[in-house]
Amino acid sequence: MTSSERPFRFGVNLRTVDDRRSWLDGARRVEELGYDMLLVPDHLGFPSPFPALVAAAGVTDHLRLGTCVLNAGFYNPTILARDVATADVSTGGRIELGLGTGYVRAEFETAGLPFESAGQRVAHLRTTVETVYDLFDDESHAPRPTQSHVPLFLAGNGDKMLRLAAERADIIGFTGASTDRDGTMSLNSPADLGSRVQFARDAAGDRADSIEWNLLVQRVVITDDHEQITAELHEQFAPELTPAEFAEHPTILVGTVEQIAAKLNELRERTGISYITVSEPDLAIFAPVIELLRSC
Template identity: 30%
Template sequence: MRLRIFTEPQQGASYATLRRVATTAEALGFDAFFRSDHLMKMGPGDGLPGPTDSWATLAGLAAETSSIRLGTLVTAATFRLPGPLAIAVAQVDDMSGGRVELGIGTGWYEAEHRAYGVPFPPLKERFDRLEEQLAIITGLWETPLGEKFSFDGTYYQVADSPALPKPVQRPRPPVIIGGGGRRRTPALAARYADEFNANFVSVADAGAQFGRVRDACRAAGRDPESMTYTVAHTVCCGKDDAELRRRAAAIGRDVAALRDNGIAGTPSEVADKIGEYAEAGASTVYLQVLDLADLDQLELIAAEVLPQV
């Protein structure tokens, strides 16, 4: 089981804070550092100093880390055009020596689109745009050197692109698709994704969604075992009940609710919950860390959870 650190910097984090978390995660032996791609905070708090761009952040971290993998969970297709996004991700992949992964989705938080002047089309159109973006991004990366790439879609057209630059990872960096949709999401994953992520759902629901993705792979003529199945959940870990309560209070959460709807408890309890997701088919867990100042929690998980999983 691989454990990855997943952050939500729109809630209030500078680049320096993210760098500190990423370099600590690398030193402690976590598999990856991922961040969300949002333009505005959610819930209480002032969100200061304000949002940071996901790919600018990962570009900086590419130069300041050496082994940990880096990615988004997930980039909103509404925020960027597919061609420039393919260039940016390929460049960060080069800067990192081939350690980048692209999680991408439709975008869902309407308020942040309004706040920063980003169009927010209806859900069907967002899915249609995402599908075209996936075709273009993967097509640009996978086009052989010296050949050109074209695409004629409803929303995006690409004509005689030199399809450069190429990412370091060949044929391309891993693509991650996730969500709870029962039909279109599994179909998109089966066609374009290397990894499917079930986020913030119960063990039973994660297993059911993995099953839908496996069925979609078979329908598409793809081996379901060629897909990596992962989950993401809020983590709250304490060496004892007092520390657990303190950490839960720091992120404004109830311990009982975290145990029911997250990955929370003592190191043994956290390891047991991760084991339940492994039995449901997950090979990787993204641990959503909400208190980015609490590096001691990362040290506790690395010391007492990682060896168990």
């Protein structure tokens, strides 16, 4: 199966935990709406990922559960292996491990951790990946995950990060954006995103079609007035892009359900991206698109 033939998979990033009931109700709703993955990001001020995922597993039946993505700089690799394995056992083997380098300087400073260069952060991420999966491969190591292989999701944009992902990841994620030294994010052009995906595919070589390719969507709006809404969002999200570039951007999904589904089908055909993640505010808005794409 080539990447362009891989079935779609859909995830949502949840980050609001007001109380136990609302979190569990939210997890049930993710499954009811047809999503495959419930994901929790890893930023200070947001829920701690593994307790939130384990709680969600208790009220869902088949929903996969993942981190999108852990800041590797926050973790000792050996302790992380213990936590991932425990979470996998506690969820009945439903965990997918998402990792990144971390990019928000202020969070490192608040945590009392050094904010090293991008190259040093990638090196630490490589050590983390190698340590965690070496421990999982060691039959004497305890605790052991339920899954024979916990899927590894690596997300990033730079050359070093994408080379590591091409070498090791089961899933490679893109945001269609880049960050400056302080962690401020800005959208790249669609052409830039395409070149980053192609760079990773070239680096993966024969592995490219066995990798699942992911995109984090920034906004979903269901509307008959595509042009007006797109123009308004353009000023809000990325005035540095041309109107045509912004309208084409895969992370901004504006239009009818049919138009958005067609855009995602074209994206999969062109790039191999078949795993689409949306953010919590778009949870219900995006559900009709999932239903349509499932029926195609």
